[in-house]
Amino acid sequence: GPRRSSPQLYCELKRRTRIRTVDGTEEPFSGLGWDRLVPSLPLRTSQYQSCAVVMSSGAVLNSSLGGEIDSHDAVLRFNAAPTRGFERDVGNKTTIRIINSQIVARPRHQFTSSSLYQDVTLLVWDPAQYSANLTQWFQKPDFDLFSPYAERRRLRPQQPFYVLHPEFIWGLWDLIQDNTEDPIQPNPPSSGFIGTLVMMSLCDEVSVYEFLPSARHTDLCHYYERHRDEACTLGAYHPLMYEKMLVQRVNQGNQDQLKGRGKVTLRGFRRVRC
Ligand code: NCC
16 A cells, blocks of 8 residues: 555554454354353543553563553553563553464463452454454454453453454554555454554553564564573564554654654544544
8 A cells, every 4th residue: 555654554453453252242242142142341442541551572681661561551461471570670550451363262272260350341353354244253363352351240240341343453463464465364463463453542652662673673473481582582383574564654753762662652542634
C-alpha cells in the first residue's frame, strides 16, 4: 500500500481498529449459550490515561525500568511472562494479560492454578484460518481454547475474561498488509502487536517497552528463560518485522528513549483527531 505519513497512519489505525470479542450472539456460540457465559460487561475503551505494554523480550533484562513501568495507570503483559523475581526490570503491576490459546490448552502452563492468570483482565486469542468462519474455527482451533474458556468462566465468573474475535485479529493483519510494500505471510500478528493496538483503544497514551529493540538487543528470546533465538525478536511465524516497522512510523518518542529504554510512545485513539 501507499506509504502514509504519521498523522494519516494514526487515522487509519484508529478507523480500522475496533476491538471485537466473541459475545455469544453468533453461531456456533449462540447455540451453546455463550451469550450468558461471556462477561456481561464488554471491554470498555478509553478507560485509562497512561498505559504500559511490556514485551517479553530478553532485552528488557538489566533495564531497571520496573519503577517507570509500574507508574502507568494500567500495565499489559503477555502469555506466561512473570514479574516475580524480575521486578527491578519489568515492575510488578499487571492489569491486563493477553494470552494465546497455547496458554489455556497446554498443561505445562497450569492455566487453572497459576497465579499469573488471576486478578487480571484476560484476553485470549487463537489463530483461525484467514477465511474460516466461526463454526470452522470452533471445530478446528490451533489449540483448543473453547473448553478451558468455558470452564474458567464457570469457575471464576467475576474475572473479566474475553476471547478476541478472529475478525479483529485478521483485521489487524489486513492493516499491516495494507501499509506494507511487500506481500506478507498470511499468519496472524503477534500478541505484542495485538496488545499494542488494544491499548491504543483503551488508553490516552501508551508506552511500549522492548518491541522496537533498544541498545540492549540480544538473541535471548524472553527475559524469563534461557532460550536463545533471534527469530523471537525478528519474526518467523508472525509478521513481526512488518509490525515493528509500522509501530516505528507512529512512534512519538525520540531516539534516546528508544535506544536507552527500548521505549516507544504512542497516542491513544481518543487523542487522535482525524
Ligand atoms: O514469545 P511471546 O509471543 O510470548 O512474546 C510476547 C510478545 O513480545 C514480543 N517479543 C517477544 C520476544 C522478543 N524477543 N521480541 C519481541 O518483540 C512479540 O510481539 C510477542 O508477541 C505470541 O505472540 O503469543 C508469542 O507466544 C509464544 C508462546 O506461544 C508463548 O510465550 C507461550 O509459551 C510463541 N512461541 C512459541 O509458540 C514457541 C511466539 O512465537 C509468539
